[in-house]
Amino acid sequence: MSHLIIAPVLLPLFAGLLLLLLRSVLSVRIHRTLSLIAVVGQIGLAIALLSRVHSGEILTYMLGGWIPPFGIVLVADRLSVWMLLITALLALPALLHGVRGTDLRGRHFHILFQWQLFGLSGAFLTGDLFNLFVFFEILLLASYGLLLHGGGRLRTRAGLHFVIINLAGSTLFLFAVGTLYGILGTLNMADLARQVALVPAEHLGPVKAASLLLFGVFILKSALIPLHLWLPAAYANTSAPVAALFAIMTKLGAYAILRIDTLIFGSSAGALAGMLDAWLLPLALLTLVIGMLGVVAASALRQQIAYLVVASVGSLLTAFALGSAAGIAAGLYYLPHATFAAGAFFLLADAIASRRGGFDDRFEPGVVLADRKVLGGLFFVVAMLSVGLPPLSGFIGKWMTLQAALPHPSLPWIMASILGTSLLGIIAMARSGSVLFYRAEAAPVDSATPLRVGTRTRELLPAILLLLLCLALVIWAGPVDEFARATAAQLLQPEDYIRAVLEP
Amino acid sequence: MMEALMALVIGVLTACGVYLTLRARTFPVVLGLTFLSYAVNLFLFTMGRLTIGRPPIIHWTAADYADPLPQALVLTAIVISFAMTAFVIMLSLKAREELGNDHVDGRDDA
């Protein structure tokens, strides 16, 4: 039993602790360096784990040495490590942008940031439903702090809504977990998967209700309609690095849906097998459409990006909802793309807004941007990326999804939604771009940031890093495709997971 | 019929919580969330079924014990909801400063 499995959880925890205990001792510079080192280490750990699980081995870690299903167990399979890696890779650029001043606009930025990662890693690795709840709470509280970081009217208001709706969500989570325990008498997810298959018909009611309530919680987290309304305001009004980091938060909800759908209600779940599928596809498609309408309707860039996040969750879960190996694989390819693209876009939007003076990021013919060539070029690429134009990763993900949808009975709907929304996206992006970069009347404002080439490149480096990650997804599409398919195959064999956990 | 009473209590607490969280001012919303946490803690607790006079403390006289696991879970849940409540209370103060009133949307139509 290798301690490597729990390392991604402990590293950010202790990093945050260190920063907390030495907060008055260390200088800002050292704070930032430590924080960055921790995140780099996190990437290293994720890669190390990936090399372990790549073969298809499912690693487990019994906390306190208590055998499952009694103790809490961590499970590292291809999916969870994939999520860990994506999170870490997203966190680094976000933090790099954060250390350029955002972290000083309030207290404890780095501690909250580290513990956000702590919560995320814990959530991805745990194999215990109640423990998943606990880590949801951790990352939520950290995200509350980060979201409100810096303060401001709109930000506080969005934060208030975000906190309250999520508290309601947590309550729902407990109702669901409690009911499952009350009938199935266990909390370990693998054990739940076993028990679910054995439930006698007359006791199915509470289990089914609880499962759908749990699904409801994850709908809220992943911002599927009708519970997506918390996202636009929250993401549009928080600081850029936080918004970028939050690109992974909705994907956490998607992860949870995929996990329970394949593990607990997977092929071996008897009467309850695939009980979520009937709900997932329509919701996902609707989210895609509604989200993209929001993109078209947006009156400011950040708001537009936030709606892009909503839409991307829609297409992500559309892929997962197909239920086939190809569909899940398409989703698993699309997931990092959507995450990195959204992150890059939020960081870029910050750079653009900071140069437009009073116009901020509103879609009004404003000032001629300083560094418009660089920013315009980046905007063009990120926009292509986000609406899934070739040859970038968004297109590949979209194409894989379409290909996977071919055997599906509701192929016309899926095809129509995906292609139609892409077109809407193109139109909306063309408009945003031409308003922000072409229709500039006033003279350039000398923005707060000095425009020497050095500073500019350093300012845009994080966004460029994320773009390079997307580029890597294109260049190494083959290997990623292979890994995604292997992961999907593993998920569709829940027995392996269950055996790995319960019969170590 | 203890169970029926318990179910009723949980239902009422939930209903009160739901109604209050649908109000427009921060204070009742906070109360509502507190109600919801009462309700869910009781619910989680009862999932180990109701047992009278058999605390899960190992003792040579005791024959049988209540299910300790839900109790442990509820304890965790209480702590977490305490933290959350504290946070949301303070946030409502923050909102009162930033928004200028105690309306959840910052609209002062009172």
Added chain:
Amino acid sequence: MLSLLLTIFTGSVLTAWVSRFGRLYAAWAAGALALLGLLQLVPRAAAVFAGETLIERLAWMPISGLDLVFRLDGLGLLFALLILGIGLLVIVYARYYLSPRDCMGRFYAYLLLFMGAMLGIVLSENIIQLLIFWELTSLSSFLLISYWQYRADARQGARMALAITGAGGMALLGGFVLLGEIAGSYELSTILASGDVIRAHPHYLPMLVLVLLGAFTKSAQFPFHFWLPNAMSAPTPVSAYLHSATMVKAGVFLLARLFPALSGTPEWAWLVSGVGLTTFILGAFMALFQHDLKGLLAYSTISHLGLITVLFGIGTPLAAVAGVFHIINHAIFKASLFMAAGIIDHESGSRDMRCLNGLWKYMPHTALLAMVAAAAMAGVPLLNGFLSKEMFFAEAVSAGTHLQLGWLLPVLITIGGIFAVAYSFRFIHDVFFNGEPIDLPKTPHEPPRWMKVPVELLVALCLLVGILPSLTVEPILRIAAAGVLQTELPHFDLAIWHGVSPALLMSLAAALGGGLLYAMRSPLFALHEKYCGRLQGKLLFDGLLAGVFASAGSITRWLDTGSLQRLMLSFFIAVLVLGGSGYIGSGSPLAGSRELLELDAISLIAGLGLILAAVATVVLHRQRFVALVLIGAVGLVVSLIFVKFSAPDLALTQLSVEIVTIVLLLLALYFLPQRPARESSRPRVLRDVSIAALVGGGATLLTWAVLTRPYGSIAGYFLENAKPEGGGNNVVNVILVDFRGYDTLGEIAVLALAALGIFAMLEKLQLPGPETDEQGRRWNRDTHPAVMASLTRLLLPLALLVSIFILLRGHNLPGGGFIAGLITAVALIMQYLANGVTWTQSRLPANMHPVIGFGLLLAAATGLGSWLVGHPYLTSTFTYLDWPLVGKFEVASAMAFDVGVYLVVVGATLLILIHLGLMHSASHASPDPQGPR
């Protein structure tokens, strides 16, 4: 082929870069690169002329069947030559066309990008890869058309082109995915070979429609034709390129490329030739009535592409050959015509044919070139246009003989021909003769030498092909046609004189009719102004787009009102729907068979009391202080319930949490507006009450459903192992610190996070406290009552002792770190309440961060200890010590963990409360309006 594409794409970047050193460098670089590209084709050309099809493969996503595969056959070679050759001429031409104000680097970078994308289309073997380049052409043409971004018409034209060709691209993606599914591969070699399978497949029609949508939008076929005239706002070199060898030709290329796979069905025939014919006639008609020189040429392009489309629609091999032939000819004369138009615009400052007259005098050389090219466009003998047009008429006639109403086809086509001749006449006569120029911005003159050279070359080609077809164009035409048909060619000869044939008669009719039509133009123009003046696709499109934006806006605003109440409502409704449908859907009974406990009076009373208090809280929630007292009562009863049902730990915890929460709320209440908020409207209250009732009812039913069902759980294990393995009698505590210590670690992390978050949030928060309470009584400013103060000071040590005791015994008896922590916190809070902030501050550090940090560190680090002995994280150990007096005493490493919990709880709770306290003292310090008493 890969090397060729790399040359062009890297070239695009290179040109942008070199332009920093001088604007002309960009032009030179671009020209050199295009030439280099042409040279790279030469060695391969030989093999292709020998009838080979070259394939280059580069693995990319093998599992998903998407590799980078390039294909060079006759068709590809022909197009590659056109793209590079005409591209080269355009580069030379643009060098003189662009004004010093225009950034050359950007222009040539975009141009090469576009060129590379076009080459990618014509050289792709994999259709998904073809689509990638297809979309790239849409994007790069957007950049080219919007090159003069400061001009509104350029921006709009570019966005329209992108929207329409983009839409086509999406349809094409759908079509190609289907096509790949049907053919079993995305690679052309397979697809072209499996035409019969494809045509027989049930998905054939939807696939065909989607693919054709792609082709028609790109090649500006009716009803998508209008983007092309609006793209005229691009610099003329760009128009020359887009209209001749590229962009619109990509559409007909697709028809040619997939001809063997898709053609040969009635659907194909009707769709393709129908659309083509409409476009052919409509385009020719519109062209005649344009007053803008480029406008006329744009509509003539539409018309000629319609012509080519008809030919592929007819579907006979010979027709396909004619189609390919006309693609070549049109590319040549249309490029030269646009360049000529550009020269005229450049040297005379206007493109309006109502002002441009009699330019023959001023620029005879250019005029001559333009007239020859226009004659080719009209299909005058001895010019290349004539040959392909003859073939077109002949095919129309022979196709007409097959179907009923067949005679209609040649007639319609002749009508189109008449208009074609007419607008060609106009281009020549109106511009170069027809009197004197009318107030032009500048006096026209010949352009610089090298601006004309590209035109001269192209016009020379028109003549050569027109006079000596078999020596010039035939070989390439043959291999290209072979590439299209994928079989041996039908017999054809490119003679100038076929004797008197129906086709010849049609040409004559067209020529005469065209002359007549042009002669009587002025009344026609008047009529056109009167009736079809504002009949434009653009307006339609703009209206559509505006509609999309408007509806998107209204839908979004309707959903997203930014109201929390709306959000909560949708949440609770979702919960009802999900839970309800889940239970009802399962069809299992509500209650189970488990036998239930007796209900005793006290419990009943307690329960009813709780219900009463809860309801009262809701009813009175606007009287905030009362509501607070009531909810405190509720919490109290909840803890009693825990006592009743054998959960002493929970009872203690609930109680202490209750106290702290109420204190918090009290302190917070002080800062919230005192006046009760307005009552919500009655319907709103009714709605919320019913939702609340439904959700509450659901909770009740769910509880009932579970409690009445039999039950077995993993609990037994904990009861058995708590003592022997965990070293504690209090199973709940052992679970917390040992079995599920990981949860507890997370739990205290949450607590710490809450404290830190609150600290970060409340920093610098200054809220004015009210001067009076609701009843208008002034707040008491007296010092804190002495009795209470001294009492609490006495009690403090005692309370601390108690908490320590509870902490230590926690492992075996009710208690533990959390409860102990809260008791300590409460005890200290009492000091605040009794003695005031200042007194306590002086004795207690305000900074609680270290306490929290150390507590969490202690808890987290005890877990690490087990690593040293090779056990997993949080593995506990315990031993028995013999203390004097106390006796045999047992210490578990888990206790250290519990101490950590204790510290975090104390630290976090105090941090929060101290902050509120500080805010209070600050707000008290606010100056008293009545002045000192």
